[in-house]
Amino acid sequence: MSEKKGALKYEDESMELRRGPWTLEEDSLLVHYIASHGEGRWNLLARSSGLKRTGKSCRLRWLNYLKPDVKRGNLTLEEKLLIFELHSKWGNRWSRIAQHLPGRTDNEIKNYWRTRVQKQAKHMKIDGIRCYWNSSSSNTNNNIIMNQTMHENPQEFINPAAMQIQDELQNMVLSSFSNSGDHQQHYHNSINELQTLDLAFMADSSNGAVADQDIDAGNLIEMAHGQWMTCGLLENYCMNGVAFDQLS
DNA sequence: AAGCGCGACAACCGCAATAGT
DNA sequence: AACTATTGCGGTTGTCGCGCT
Structure with a gap:
């Protein structure tokens, strides 16, 4: 409920939220932002990093794919x-x-x-x-x-x-x-x-x-x-x- | 070569729990 | 204590690539 409010507010502020697969540029942006600011505060990250993604999307991308200790294969x-x-x-x-x-x-x-x-x-x-x-x-x-x-x-x-x-x-x-x-x-x-x-x-x-x-x-x-x-x-x-x- | 179906994986969504004020 | 914002979780959907016809 509260999240919906927050999401709507955020969408109102920037109507061009990206969806779907992440690009290399987006990955790079996210990695560099986390390298200098650390993990967490995902909504703030989404707003401050220049990524047109939701905080949730950023978090998921980091945890499931970009985080260095994620094992591939x-x-x-x-x-x-x-x-x-x-x-x-x-x-x-x-x-x-x-x-x-x-x-x-x-x-x-x-x-x-x-x-x-x-x-x-x-x-x-x-x-x-x-x-x-x-x-x-x-x-x-x-x-x-x-x-x-x-x-x-x-x-x-x-x-x-x-x-x-x-x-x-x-x-x-x-x-x-x-x-x-x-x-x-x-x-x-x-x-x-x-x-x-x-x-x-x-x-x-x-x-x-x-x-x-x-x-x-x-x-x-x-x-x-x-x-x-x-x-x-x-x-x-x-x-x-x-x-x-x-x-x- | 083109179309189709399917499998694998990435990403999204809704909800609940937790943290912060 | 009440409200809001954030985070985390599990279910589901979307997308892509590959093999088959």
């Missing part, structure tokens, strides 16, 4: 695992989740969740993500390991639980392929096509063999960079709590 496996872990605890509390991923913004995490995870979850008849991670969060030792590691050295955060799971799953995948040259070749070919998927699920499957239909349907899960396994196998594996219970 794809999320790592460890970051993805942590997002799942924290989302299972807190739900859509993006800013709270972002606080545990140094250099990542709430907007980025939110986008990641919506564009990749939610979409893939729709392919599954059950809420696979939650089932998967609830089994994890029931293991307090596992959580303690993750949290301690990140707290002690957030810049070089390595999730030992994830690494161990990764190794175990990789071995299982490799053993499932060891007797099938055709499937192995088909699998490797399909990996290239599936690199853009972060997660994929299927509701059934009780054995660990990777069949042609798994590959054709994209029913593989990326556990780490370039390592895949069938969704059903992972689901059974994690739903039974084997991987996580063994970690402590």
